[in-house]
Amino acid sequence: MSGMSFIKSLSRIIEISPALEVRLDGLFRERQVKKNEMLVQAGEKCTSICFVEEGALRGFYFKDDKDISNWFALDGEFATSFYAFFGQTKSYENIQALENSRLRCLHYDELQQLYREFPETERLGRIILEEYYSRLEERLISIQFRSAKERFDHLMQSRPDVFRRVPLGHIASYLGITQETLSRIRAAQ
Amino acid sequence: MSGMSFIKSLSRIIEISPALEVRLDGLFRERQVKKNEMLVQAGEKCTSICFVEEGALRGFYFKDDKDISNWFALDGEFATSFYAFFGQTKSYENIQALENSRLRCLHYDELQQLYREFPETERLGRIILEEYYSRLEERLISIQFRSAKERFDHLMQSRPDVFRRVPLGHIASYLGITQETLSRIRAAQ
DNA sequence: TTCGCTTTTTGATCCATGTCAAATGAATCG
């Protein structure tokens, strides 16, 4: 996996004019992060949204001292603490790099600026959000009404790469089960 | 509760010009539905998004013959099978009126038309979606990491009107528990 | 007001998954 340019990814959605491309390239700042580096700490404002060109991030928080993973973003995906980012409020979640990663990050204020300057990006924002909403809905249903094993199978099938690149402890909490249970499910395969 | 005009509700978000107001008023068709009437059946395409001016709707589906409520939309809220609506694919959920309701419904194609005709509505769409995304995220966390009682308390506190207007059986499945468990939680209060 | 149907509660029992504790296996580093 050699990574994916964010411009190319965005151009799936709307036609990117040369002028917009230049602007996007200027606004989405390249950033390299090392494995385990924290990008956002719970309690801080979440000021940027990042596109993962190469690497892996996770969002997580603590519930009763337990580390609970909330999402994983692999190559070609956007990552931010959506809730906090949209409302520009304090984030309840932390964001951390799972691997050395190459990101392209856009600051909230610059995104608002972009929306004003290139109104067609409103459309872009809306459509990306529709995609992420749909995913979240799927996940909610998965968690609410499937058994641990069913959730495991579903993730295994829909995002096998997660199993290759993310430690099982994180995957377990993401699936809403304990590490021990995940281990037993795998053993029973 | 005498209901809420959808125009007024939208104008919280962006300035609605007179021209846009006229257009919105024309595109959002008024529709009255009776209690228990089905608006969408699972397997159909979901062609409209509805604003509930007065009344109550729910989304639900069947899992192993059990009727599972997915959401409730009361006065002032939008309702659709988001997943199916965005992608214009078959809906996995049914939508039904819980009360006699007065709706304003917008067809998908007309929404796309609206986006083209009034680009500022892209912004409207994006912002509404941000709100609904945030809610869904909250709900996911609630379901994944709170006990039945905690989820009950949270809903009770955040949307007490749901308890007044929706049968307990529907609320139970929405909370991801059985009706019996919900009953016991209430009894223990 | 009573009949029939739906909603809600109560009781007894069972099971999937959690918790706690400890063993094993993998990975990193001086």
Next chain:
DNA sequence: CGATTCATTTGACATGGATCAAAAAGCGAA
């Protein structure tokens, strides 16, 4: 390489919530 730390598995036991069955309470229609 050992040594230290982190990741994963295994075992024994506890428990929240499910299931099945039936009683009780609400409620609309004639």
